[in-house]
Amino acid sequence: MRIGVLASQGAFAEHIAILQCLEVEALPVRLPRELVGLDGLIIPGGESTSISKLMLDYRLANEIRNLSRNGLPMFGTCAGMILIANKISDSDVESLGVMDITVRRNAFGRQRESFETELSIPVLGEKPFPGIFIRAPLIEETSSRVEIIARLADGTSVAARQGRLLVSAFHPELTNDLRFHQYFLDIVTGHR
Ligand code: GLN
Numbered sequence: 001m002r003i004g005v006l007a008s009q010g011a012f013a014e015h016i017a018i019l020q021c022l023e024v025e026a027l028p029v030r031l032p033r034e035l036v037g038l039d040g041l042i043i044p045g046g047e048s049t050s051i052s053k054l055m056l057d058y059r060l061a062n063e064i065r066n067l068s069r070n071g072l073p074m075f076g077t078c079a080g081m082i083l084i085a086n087k088i089s090d091s092d093v094e095s096l097g098v099m100d101i102t103v104r105r106n107a108f109g110r111q112r113e114s115f116e117t118e119l120s121i122p123v124l125g126e127k128p129f130p131g132i133f134i135r136a137p138l139i140e141e142t143s144s145r146v147e148i149i150a151r152l153a154d155g156t157s158v159a160a161r162q163g164r165l166l167v168s169a170f171h172p173e174l175t176n177d178l179r180f181h182q183y184f185l186d187i188v189t190g191h192r
Contacts, residue, residue, distance in 0.1 A: 010046015043080030
């Protein structure tokens with residue numbers, strides 16, 4: 001299995017390290033030709049404005065949209081979730097627009113800009129998952145095709161799946177819990 005990690009900007013090295021722990025071939029993607037032959041693509045956290053601009057400059061955006069339409073599994077964390085969304089309610093960042101979610105950037109006020117909390121994510125089993133939120137977005141709206149897989153205690157939606165698309169507002173790549181990435185790999189192989 002070959003999983004690409006968009007490496008234009010942001011926390012791509014951490015995703016590559018987790019995939020290596022799971023014994024998967026992980027390839028950084030900076031150019032359109034590096035998208036060829038991938039079984040899945042991860043869009044990392046970072047700064048969605050910069051990643052969006054770099055995807056346009058390097059002619060990656062349309063290529064990724066086409067691959068996604070043809071069924072390429074994708075997993076976006078934090079800024080990656082923003083870039084996968086169909087709509088960003090409070091920003092004119094150009095997203096890829098491949099998943100039926102509306103997100104709000106920097107959705108947690110100053111005091112809670114970054115925080116850590118244990119999340120209940122039933123699809124990963126009973127053990128709570130460490131949620132690391134860094135200037136995180138939230139999911140405001142979805143279509144009925146989207147399944148919310150994690151919420152904060154107050155009900156805020158922070159992770160979701162739509163078929164082969166997976167997003168989280170938090171950063172599983174900054175933990176040593178491999179279950180979220182394993183869940184994505186199970187989607188890629190069709191076991192979920
Ligand atoms: N706040 C960033 C943005 O809007 C996302 C932060 C992150 O990826 N950790 O792009």
